[in-house]
Amino acid sequence: MEKHHINALKEIVGEENVLTSAEDLYCYSYDATPGHAHMPDAVVSPANTAETSKILKLANENHIPVYTRGSGTNLSAGCVPTKGGIVLLMTRLNKILEVDLENLVAVAEPGVIVADLNKEIASLGLIYPPDPGTVATATLGGTVAENAGGLRGLKYGVSKHYVMGLEVVLANGDIMNTGGKNVKDVSGYDMTKLFTGSEGTLCVITKIISKLVPAPEAKKAMMAIFKDLDNAGKAVSAIIAAKIIPATLEIMDNATIRTVEDYAKVGLPLDAEAVLLIEVDGNPIVVEKEAEKVMEALKANHADLVQIAKDDAERDKLWAARRAALPALAKLRPTTYVEDATVPRNKVPDFLREVSSIAKKHNVTIGTFGHAGDGNMHPTIVCDIRIPEEMERVYQAMDEMFKAAIALGGTLSGEHGIGLGKLPWMEQQHGLVTMNAMRSIKRALDPNLILNPGKLVGEC
Amino acid sequence: MEKHHINALKEIVGEENVLTSAEDLYCYSYDATPGHAHMPDAVVSPANTAETSKILKLANENHIPVYTRGSGTNLSAGCVPTKGGIVLLMTRLNKILEVDLENLVAVAEPGVIVADLNKEIASLGLIYPPDPGTVATATLGGTVAENAGGLRGLKYGVSKHYVMGLEVVLANGDIMNTGGKNVKDVSGYDMTKLFTGSEGTLCVITKIISKLVPAPEAKKAMMAIFKDLDNAGKAVSAIIAAKIIPATLEIMDNATIRTVEDYAKVGLPLDAEAVLLIEVDGNPIVVEKEAEKVMEALKANHADLVQIAKDDAERDKLWAARRAALPALAKLRPTTYVEDATVPRNKVPDFLREVSSIAKKHNVTIGTFGHAGDGNMHPTIVCDIRIPEEMERVYQAMDEMFKAAIALGGTLSGEHGIGLGKLPWMEQQHGLVTMNAMRSIKRALDPNLILNPGKLVGEC
Incomplete structure (x- = not known):
């Protein structure tokens, strides 16, 4: 970016809303995704729509890349300004x-x-x-x-x-x-x-x-521990088959259970293959009825231990285990990849088993927890990005994991997005026809390819 | 379309699945929308995806328009083959x-x-x-x-x-x-x-x-009659404000009430400004509780008469009035336009009042009924398409009606689509920037403009 572009941006948003010092630029060179970083040329904070429009007009006319950013919590490198240019910081539009x-x-x-x-x-x-x-x-x-x-x-x-x-x-x-x-x-x-x-x-x-x-008037949380992963999967299917749609239906695999127990000492048995955490919400009478039916489904599918929260304090205690999952895993090693490969609900046990065997095969630590009810899993890989040999194995495991999700009729991302992180597998999931259709839409709406270029649909 | 194209189509789907006689083509020249008709050159029924693909390849290479059709119940002229070419009949793919x-x-x-x-x-x-x-x-x-x-x-x-x-x-x-x-x-x-x-x-x-x-386990239907339209509007808002989302929340205006009463003698007072029909569904206990709250909201907003169905027979009786709305109106005159202009829920009374005054101003018969809960109205214009002078007034009324919906923050179509019928008002609702963005997507995915050309986004 040239000096006169920076000056033009300062004229649009005011000098104090254009950052260009190396320290400032560094802070906006990355997001919450490991392994991706690139310095922008400027960080620009518009106050309103009119200023945003002027910035884009300038960028478009001069073919300057624009990376829109909020709080930068992205987990697929979506905010990383990989081609330099402008980080467009939208946090001042906060009403x-x-x-x-x-x-x-x-x-x-x-x-x-x-x-x-x-x-x-x-x-x-x-x-x-x-x-x-x-x-x-x-x-x-x-x-x-x-x-x-x-x-x-x-x-x-x-x-x-x-x-x-x-x-x-x-x-x-x-x-x-x-x-x-x-x-x-x-x-x-x-x-x-x-x-x-x-x-x-x-x-x-x-x-x-x-x-x-x-807002739902009432909530009821339950936890079940399973020695056998298949039984946990069957319990999930049984709950849905009973026509109950819980607000949350979470699962943690054995690797996560062991890590959580080591970190938070919540009393989970180390040999459990799965923990389910279920919460139903809605009308108080319905919640009671549905909780009963959920408990039945858990017991009928051989849960080894079932607990139901009698009050808010007990509910918080049950949730503590699930809440500890990510911090516990993240504490193990310096680098954490939280993925969100998602499969149809009835394929969750198959996917967990595949991930576990991929982890063993490549000697990589993967704890998987996530939203069993909607099939949205979070295989979490912990590693050290500074050790190239280990990262080779991590990428290998990631590759096999995404391919396994796709083979099970799943998708690369249930909620974190594609960004750069999952781009390499997009064509595998969607095929070339779909990728080209998406790229034609990108080109139609952004012919100069200035908006987050190279992400989601790749180079156009 | 040339003879060799017809022969090529017969080779793809078999001779019996290509119609070209004038009688057959006439049957596919229109849909359920008055005032739009055009003869196609051929009606082609593929058996599967592969045949569909071959037909489109042929059409695309030869720039032949393709109009996809199911049962032809469309209310916005979406199925009418306005530029000739192929009507692609998908009814054989029925598994x-x-x-x-x-x-x-x-x-x-x-x-x-x-x-x-x-x-x-x-x-x-x-x-x-x-x-x-x-x-x-x-x-x-x-x-x-x-x-x-x-x-x-x-x-x-x-x-x-x-x-x-x-x-x-x-x-x-x-x-x-x-x-x-x-x-x-x-x-x-x-x-x-x-x-x-x-x-x-x-x-x-x-x-x-x-x-x-x-499927919901239980249902409960209620009907309320209002002398004052504003009270009906307030009752709708009160139901939603009580955090109840009924499965259906229907309204009929005075013109519709009078027509229905004349046609079906269900006992509606001719001076009522509005009838509301509400049905809640779900868990039986919740349904009872919600029905009580709905009844309270109706009474608190000065409903002149409130009825609640005790059983299925009574439920059917309440629904008879609503079900009679369209046939009763359609019977008045030879031509029926069922529109679906939609406004934000709290603007329903304003919109009904506007439609009623537009009808008076242009001496046109418009009965309005529809889905009050989601703002999706069905202003139904009955007229005679063979009388040009009357149709002038009908189009004038339609124009003012759509503009009124847009001015209230509404939309041209809640559920019938744009097709050709509502195309003239699209730019008014969306503005040129949005229309051009939509057109750029159309051109990106259908560069030869063969798919239902001239509809929805107009000429590209």
């Missing part, structure tokens, strides 16, 4: 513009922290359900751009189920509105859903209209 | 390929009748929720291509909420798969949602993977 109670809709800017939105609407008895592990820091814009999910995905779905409309800025600076407050809307192509999860490659999100839902 | 109980997923061909799918899964305690008025004749492929909705949209959403994956044939004959059985899937652009509701302009659907949900 909740409207909470419309009659239509159960919120209108907010992309820099709003997801947890802050939920705090704002909690007193109104409403929730915005997508709850990735990073809710306390992640921005709404980032979670929409990544179509983030979370623990409640089975019952409540992911971000795209809640995004009703967007204001975005296209690559050439044009401002575009999609969708609105209408519950039903089939007027034109569903650009809202196309942009949700497009990972900053098609547009920059500047406003989000999202659906809110009534 | 339910799989009902996967562990993943709650059905895989079916596009020619399956929606009601047949629901019959097949009813004994398993499951439903496929989208239920347009035409379920008994409409095909799954047509409803997905149109993103059809129905009476249960408020609680259950529309087609796109259930389509998890597709097999489609692109304009050049390439076969492409999108999505799958994974509940969470953020791998790549959401092509499934882009194709759902694309009205045959981007691809031809050859297989549909759809989500199924447990």
